[in-house]
Amino acid sequence: MTVDMAVLRAEFPILSTQVRGKPLHYLDNAATSQMPQAVIDAVTTHETQARANVLRGVHTLAERATDAYENARADVARYIGAAAPEEVVFTSGTTSAINLAAHSFGALLSEGDEIVFSLLEHHSNIVPWQMLRDRRGVVLKVLPVTDDGRIDLDCLDEVVTRRTKLIALAHVSNVTGAVTDIARVVAAARDVGARVLLDGAQAVPHGPVDVAGMGIDFYAFSGHKVYGPNGIGALWARRELLDEMPPFMGGGEMIRTVTVEQTTYAPTPHKFEAGTPPIAQAVGLGAAVRWAMALDLETATAHVNRLTGRILDGLRERPGIRVLGPLGSQGRAPVISFEVDTIHPHDVCTILDHHGVALRGGHHCAQPLMDHCDIVGTTRASLMPYNDDSDVDALFEGLDDAMARFA
Numbered sequence: 001m002t003v004d005m006a007v008l009r010a011e012f013p014i015l016s017t018q019v020r021g022k023p024l025h026y027l028d029n030a031a032t033s034q035m036p037q038a039v040i041d042a043v044t045t046h047e048t049q050a051r052a053n054v055l056r057g058v059h060t061l062a063e064r065a066t067d068a069y070e071n072a073r074a075d076v077a078r079y080i081g082a083a084a085p086e087e088v089v090f091t092s093g094t095t096s097a098i099n100l101a102a103h104s105f106g107a108l109l110s111e112g113d114e115i116v117f118s119l120l121e122h123h124s125n126i127v128p129w130q131m132l133r134d135r136r137g138v139v140l141k142v143l144p145v146t147d148d149g150r151i152d153l154d155c156l157d158e159v160v161t162r163r164t165k166l167i168a169l170a171h172v173s174n175v176t177g178a179v180t181d182i183a184r185v186v187a188a189a190r191d192v193g194a195r196v197l198l199d200g201a202q203a204v205p206h207g208p209v210d211v212a213g214m215g216i217d218f219y220a221f222s223g224h225k226v227y228g229p230n231g232i233g234a235l236w237a238r239r240e241l242l243d244e245m246p247p248f249m250g251g252g253e254m255i256r257t258v259t260v261e262q263t264t265y266a267p268t269p270h271k272f273e274a275g276t277p278p279i280a281q282a283v284g285l286g287a288a289v290r291w292a293m294a295l296d297l298e299t300a301t302a303h304v305n306r307l308t309g310r311i312l313d314g315l316r317e318r319p320g321i322r323v324l325g326p327l328g329s330q331g332r333a334p335v336i337s338f339e340v341d342t343i344h345p346h347d348v349c350t351i352l353d354h355h356g357v358a359l360r361g362g363h364h365c366a367q368p369l370m371d372h373c374d375i376v377g378t379t380r381a382s383l384m385p386y387n388d389d390s391d392v393d394a395l396f397e398g399l400d401d402a403m404a405r406f407a
């Protein structure tokens, strides 16, 4: 079966917009993906028919808003394979989800306990752990990367010790696109009784995941990368772990009782959601994952893999271009980073913008990886199922133009 591109693309109104008088070729999906009309409609319907605060009110709109918010949680739970909606804590995105884990799980750790992450992590899976180290004296250990841009899991034995309490890794690298072999990570963690946290920001956009089946403990992701609005994401964790963890922020919505002396907290997950949450955004995320679950994933994946293969082949054919990451489409997501000899990634992106092609250039919030590779940054193309061959053609037309200008 093939993807009916015309039908699929028509669901994304922004794809018919023009950039500098050219058709848009949106290849910056790893930064933010686009929203189908169904998601835009869900947000608009909520805002026009059910806008109110959640959990507190007894009037009809408040009940509608609360139902919509909690139904979105149930949709997210289904999409990621959580055992129950209560295991899903809404956050503003991956960054706030990992910070929540670093504060609340971090509060259970002691000086000298060890946390392992890798050299290719996004800053949001490095900085919160450094801040925890500075607060509580935990020790940070770093897994190296292989030459083809994967986390070097052969080093797990050496890096993971009896003092390791958490292994926090990218499920998919936002730079190299490499997919991490989670079974190996979980096995290493189990041997020493450590927990596993996955940064799923770049994995969740490419199909449902199975958090319960993977044997992990925490999963973080952002809504705006999976067809949803921005300002919303989630931290999933096992129920017993969430129950054990203290809340991160205090305020309204997360309490059971408050006196001037002390407070008792609402049950999981609400004890982690202080203040008025991003309600319409959560409703949009619910619609986004429902849309993603209705997609013919097998056909969409085959389509995206074919385009990824075209990009990898075309890059390899061009002298002076070097791909940072796996060269085949096995064990990788459609996130493709490359260096163009002598041309700064920002220049590549600026020239490509004149061709209507949206790319990302820079360090991708992964400075330790850039330092390790001794480069300032890369140019990155990233795909979603609504991309088509014309996007790949425009990418190469633009790249050939950039290389000719700098020749």
Ligand SMILES: Cc1ncc(COP(=O)(O)O)c(C=O)c1O
Residues within 6 Å of the ligand: 030, 031, 092, 093, 094, 095, 096, 122, 124, 125, 170, 172, 173, 174, 199, 201, 202, 222
């Ligand atoms: C792997 C990875 N982790 C974390 C993040 C941070 O996501 P957000 O800015 O939505 O919190 C990103 C965003 O690009 C990412 O790609």
